Amino acid sequence: MAERVLRFHFDYISPYSYLAWHRLQRFASEHALRVEVKPTLFAALLNHLGHKGPGEIPPKQRYMFKDCLRGAALLNVPFEPPATHPFNPLAALRATLLDMDEATRQRLVTHLYTATWARSLDVGSPEVVAGVCAEAGVPDALQRIADPAVKARLREATEEAIALGVFGVPTMIVDGELFWGTDSFGHLERYLAGDDPVGPDDVERWASIESSAER
């Protein structure tokens, strides 16, 4: 089977993207996918769309945590309350974009997710992030994430996500086709198998619907 590329757009702030990352490990290997990690600043997506994240809507945040507890139990993944939420994920996202080989980068993603959603560490703190980086074999992160070139990488990665149509995290993209959320693995699996029921004709028929009401 030819290797296909799956872009994984995520932000550590999102517990759904933590669960999706766990699930993706086996899924990618079963489907011969090469995963490219794409750190994406969720807050910038929300600013761009004039939208709110679930962590900013109290009843939705309460539901999200329960929903993720349920999902984590099914996946048999540890899931513990984060130190704070929402928190500032900039240091963690920038650290993920430092120069390193891809195997290290993916290990670092797992370490930073685990720090956030299983170890209750304060990943909003650059010092904590640097400590996790050191554990994952990425030295001197505290100095390196302050480099304007690294900050620019995250801005560019986020702009690239927006240009691809990403509106939330996690989003998985294969051949330019988006699959959003931890519940989309089934649709993605059928897409990979050539069994996607959505064809170009459908996309066209559904593209031209006009609004007849505004709030």
Add this chain to the structure above:
Amino acid sequence: MAERVLRFHFDYISPYSYLAWHRLQRFASEHALRVEVKPTLFAALLNHLGHKGPGEIPPKQRYMFKDCLRGAALLNVPFEPPATHPFNPLAALRATLLDMDEATRQRLVTHLYTATWARSLDVGSPEVVAGVCAEAGVPDALQRIADPAVKARLREATEEAIALGVFGVPTMIVDGELFWGTDSFGHLERYLAGDDPVGPDDVERWASIESSAER
């Protein structure tokens, strides 16, 4: 098995709630649930939360329609482009709250959903809604939905939903526990079977997380 009540909070504007309504028919019968239909004005939830619906965010709307096409194919449910979207669902929601017996009300919900998401009728039009009502055995709807008492019923139903913690549609509630979205049937099924992994201790541990960042 004792009959349990499931509150189905929905708005015709939501294609996800259309799919959930279809799926609920067999689910309710398999699990001996008595369904109470709860028309809820999604726009009022969004106003209350300062939030946007997926139909108001272009890349999310495009994704939603594809996602629902995929879901409809799996459920073997017809799914056709609505006449317009977003549209004004007030007439359809108010019609659903007219005085009628419960069997008729549930039939009317199916007719109005089918009109919107399978027949491409303009359900934003009170005249179209009245025609669908007549087909479902609900006469004189055009006059009756203009009654201020009927308008008040929808306001009260929506306020009740907000008080119960509803933040989106569809939301299914059993014993005060919310299950949001078409993807939540699995969690609901485990809840009904007494296998919900979320206990009161979890809820308490996750309730006290503080924010450390704002946009």
